[in-house]
Amino acid sequence: MKSLTSNRGMTFVEVMVYAVVFLIILGFITHLLWGTRQAETGRKRLGIFQDLRLSSQKINLALSHATRILFPPADGKSYHQIVFLSEQGELLVIYLNDKDQLHSKRINNPSISGDLQACAVEILRKQGVQFGF
Numbered sequence: 733m734k735s736l737t738s739n740r741g742m743t744f745v746e747v748m749v750y751a752v753v754f755l756i757i758l759g760f761i762t763h764l765l766w767g768t769r770q771a772e773t774g775r776k777r778l779g780i781f782q783d784l785r786l787s788s789q790k791i792n793l794a795l796s797h798a799t800r801i802l803f804p805p806a807d808g809k810s811y812h813q814i815v816f817l818s819e820q821g822e823l824l825v826i827y828l829n830d831k832d833q834l835h836s837k838r839i840n841n842p843s844i845s846g847d848l849q850a851c852a853v854e855i856l857r858k859q860g861v862q863f864g865f
Contacts, residue, residue, distance in 0.1 A: 787834060794824060794836070 795816070802823075803815035813827040823839040 791826060794818070794826070798824075 797819045798816040799819055800817045803813060804811035813825060815825045818824055824836065826836045829835055
């Protein structure tokens with residue numbers, strides 16, 4: 733006569749198969765999340781490069797209309813500002829602020845006479861732009 737009791741437990745082989753399947757699924761999910769994080773980092777980096785490219789184009793356009801560079805002097809030192817007059821007679825300055833962010837200011841119809849460089853620097857100091865000599 734047959735016994736009617738059944739073995740409802742799992743064998744060692746079944747446990748190993750389930751563990752391997754679980755590890756494969758876990759590895760796939762981990763790889764997917766890691767790839768998403770890398771893609772996001774790449775998108776941010778691409779955005780920064782695009783901002784740099786646009787800033788470079790704007791600076792290039794502004795400098796192409798410059799009639800006279802007032803600051804920095806041609807002494808070979810490193811400066812973080814450039815001051816120039818445009819074709820329209822505007823005084824423009826491009827500089828790095830204390831947080832190393834690029835800024836520009838445009839002053840329409842500045843009253844500049846005599847020493848152009850000294851007048852321009854004085855006007856800009858009144859506007860809150862500090863110069864590193």
